[in-house]
Amino acid sequence: MTASKAKIAIGGTVIALIVLAAIFAPLVAPHDPYQQQVILRLKPPVWMTGGTWRFPLGTDSYGRDVLSRLIFGSRLSILVGIASVVLSMLIGTTAGVLAGYVGGKTEEVIMRTVDAQTAFPDVLLAILFVAALGGSFLNLIVVLGISGWMVYARIMFGLTRSLRERPFVEAAVSFGGRSGYIMLRHILPQLVPVLTVVATLQVGQMILQETALSFLGLGVPPPAATWGNILAEGRDRLFLAPWIANSAGIAIVTLVLTVNILGNGLREWLDPKS
Amino acid sequence: MTTEQRGTTDDRLLSVRDLKVTFLSRHGSALAVKGVDFDLARGKVLAIVGESGCGKSATAMSLMHLLPRRSARIEGRMLLRGSDIGALSEAEMNDVRGKHMAIIFQEPMTSLNPLLTIGYQLGEPIRYHLGLDRAATQRRAIELIDLVGIPAAVQIMRSYPHQLSGGMRQRVMIAMALSCDPDILIADEPTTALDVTIQAQIIELLRRIQRRTGMSVIIITHDLGVVSEFADEVIVMYAGRVVESGSVYEVLEDPRHPYTNGLLASIPDIDDEGERLQTIPGNVPNPRTVTEGCWFHPRCVRKGERCEREVPTLATVEAASRRQVACFHPVEHNELRELSDG
Numbered sequence: 001m002t003a004s005k006a007k008i009a010i011g012g013t014v015i016a017l018i019v020l021a022a023i024f025a026p027l028v029a030p031h032d033p034y035q036q037q038v039i040l041r042l043k044p045p046v047w048m049t050g051g052t053w054r055f056p057l058g059t060d061s062y063g064r065d066v067l068s069r070l071i072f073g074s075r076l077s078i079l080v081g082i083a084s085v086v087l088s089m090l091i092g093t094t095a096g097v098l099a100g101y102v103g104g105k106t107e108e109v110i111m112r113t114v115d116a117q118t119a120f121p122d123v124l125l126a127i128l129f130v131a132a133l134g135g136s137f138l139n140l141i142v143v144l145g146i147s148g149w150m151v152y153a154r155i156m157f158g159l160t161r162s163l164r165e166r167p168f169v170e171a172a173v174s175f176g177g178r179s180g181y182i183m184l185r186h187i188l189p190q191l192v193p194v195l196t197v198v199a200t201l202q203v204g205q206m207i208l209q210e211t212a213l214s215f216l217g218l219g220v221p222p223p224a225a226t227w228g229n230i231l232a233e234g235r236d237r238l239f240l241a242p243w244i245a246n247s248a249g250i251a252i253v254t255l256v257l258t259v260n261i262l263g264n265g266l267r268e269w270l271d272p273k274s
Numbered sequence: 275m276t277t278e279q280r281g282t283t284d285d286r287l288l289s290v291r292d293l294k295v296t297f298l299s300r301h302g303s304a305l306a307v308k309g310v311d312f313d314l315a316r317g318k319v320l321a322i323v324g325e326s327g328c329g330k331s332a333t334a335m336s337l338m339h340l341l342p343r344r345s346a347r348i349e350g351r352m353l354l355r356g357s358d359i360g361a362l363s364e365a366e367m368n369d370v371r372g373k374h375m376a377i378i379f380q381e382p383m384t385s386l387n388p389l390l391t392i393g394y395q396l397g398e399p400i401r402y403h404l405g406l407d408r409a410a411t412q413r414r415a416i417e418l419i420d421l422v423g424i425p426a427a428v429q430i431m432r433s434y435p436h437q438l439s440g441g442m443r444q445r446v447m448i449a450m451a452l453s454c455d456p457d458i459l460i461a462d463e464p465t466t467a468l469d470v471t472i473q474a475q476i477i478e479l480l481r482r483i484q485r486r487t488g489m490s491v492i493i494i495t496h497d498l499g500v501v502s503e504f505a506d507e508v509i510v511m512y513a514g515r516v517v518e519s520g521s522v523y524e525v526l527e528d529p530r531h532p533y534t535n536g537l538l539a540s541i542p543d544i545d546d547e548g549e550r551l552q553t554i555p556g557n558v559p560n561p562r563t564v565t566e567g568c569w570f571h572p573r574c575v576r577k578g579e580r581c582e583r584e585v586p587t588l589a590t591v592e593a594a595s596r597r598q599v600a601c602f603h604p605v606e607h608n609e610l611r612e613l614s615d616g
Contacts, residue, residue, distance in 0.1 A: 103342075103344065166384065167379055167381045167384040168384060168385055168386055168388075170340065170379070171379065171385040172387070173340065173371070174338055174340055174372065174376070175376065175402065175450060176368045176369065176370075176372035177368075177402060178402075185390075186387055186390075189390075
């Protein structure tokens with residue numbers, strides 16, 4: 001097995017397990033993630049003294065099971081990650097292909113917007129949005145989608161510009177093909193391999209962004225179980241109950257890392273030169 | 275007699291008058307085509323001949339509006355059946371491209387989209403222009419594959435470009451160009467990228483289809499063998515200008531411009547075994563530089579003092595024929611083709 005296939009296999013398997021756990025969260029999670037039991041608060045995980053198998057990863061300061069909260073939290077993290085990637089991919093690809101194919105003023109307007117927004121800090125943009133719209137699941141997706149489209153626009157712009165000069169595109173024009181048709185039928189399909197890789201790598205980025213925003217209190221408001229929220233709650237008890245923040249941190253790192261491994265594997269596998 | 279007066283209006287399908295193409299770039303502009311006139315009659319084959327960089331492809335591309343508008347300025351009139359296609363908008367031009375005029379390029383290996391089947395791509399111009407339903411499009415595509423001499427049409431329809439050879443792909447490109455029965459087919463060096471044996475087949479195919487359909491053809495080439503086999507009329511271009519024009523027989527048998535003469539002298543002759551091949555000394559001038567007088571004079575063996583000062587215009591040399599030459603010292607009748615060794 002080549003290195004690229006190994007990466008795809010490892011990344012794919014771990015992600016599949018996480019996604020399955022997220023889908024079947026009510027069956028997999030041992031407890032209700034929102035059930036508070038004050039008597040059982042701050043129980044350490046099973047490998048520490050005082051830990052029990054009842055709460056394998058311990059409980060938080062309200063007595064909620066950390067493992068269950070992590071499993072339910074993965075739903076939101078993954079959903080937000082994928083939905084925001086889809087949104088930014090749609091915006092960015094449309095903008096990039098248009099700028100690259102039409103050129104001229106269209107190109108100037110789109111690409112200068114990209115430059116301007118790239119120079120603007122993401123977090124500041126997110127704060128503006130949340131201040132204006134309020135924190136919710138949907139707003140989080142919109143914020144992340146809008147803050148991430150420039151990557152796609154830049155890459156698709158460059159690719160489209162070079163594709164536009166390819167003889168088969170020129171031939172399609174010479175037979176009377178309309179611009180919209182040529183962009184959809186002749187240019188877009190050529191971009192799919194690159195899009196797949198960029199989007200996969202971006203899912204990891206978006207999950208990180210989501211946890212960062214939730215950590216700052218700009219994501220889905222508590223008590224919703226999200227990885228960023230668990231991390232934020234754990235911060236207050238970092239010395240007394242380090243397992244809360246640590247387990248969220250490890251979950252985030254694992255998911256982002258495996259997504260990146262999968263993305264890199266796909267990139268190597270799709271690259272004809274390697 | 276000027277070009278305006280020759281022929282009747284009726285048999286003129288395409289008239290190009292004073293066509294100028296300027297390529298604009300950050301480093302300045304370059305006049306690649308400097309005022310070209312020609313007529314194409316219905317059912318005739320016109321060859322445009324010249325070295326690389328003489329403006330022949332730029333002429334063809336500007337007829338189809340295929341040069342990027344931002345980096346190429348096109349001036350002059352291009353009358354297709356009396357209406358100026360130079361003035362058409364991009365959307366109006368889409369209805370002309372592929373339907374009234376079609377072009378085939380020199381790179382058959384890359385002119386087809388690698389991700390789409392031959393059948394799908396062959397159907398594209400039919401769908402753009404004829405609005406046929408799926409079954410009719412399919413029937414038309416199969417008909418076209420048969421027309422260009424590819425066996426097993428149904429199987430070819432399902433194949434992808436990489437499964438076909440260069441010659442087959444050029445046949446597919448020809449089929450696509452023919453799909454809407456265009457009035458004019460522009461073939462921009464259609465055989466340059468192909469093997470010699472395939473070249474002959476493709477030219478033979480084009481000639482057969484031209485005879486059968488009666489369409490007009492503009493063939494751009496630097497292969498004078500192709501010209502003599504296929505064309506009726508020929509224009510010889512040098513540095514963006516027409517230097518000689520006339521019927522193929524006249525121009526090839528009795529070239530009057532020193533450049534045409536030089537081109538013909540550079541063809542290897544099977545009888546002159548062991549003799550050194552003649553060449554035209556020097557290179558085609560860079561369109562950005564400005565040459566005083568006739569653009570060919572630095573390379574010309576017949577140049578006189580006047581050639582360094584004045585630009586010769588295309589003028590009729592014999593009253594009885596339509597041929598025109600732009601030269602102050604044209605090659606005399608039946609003068610031996612010879613060039614200096616310099």
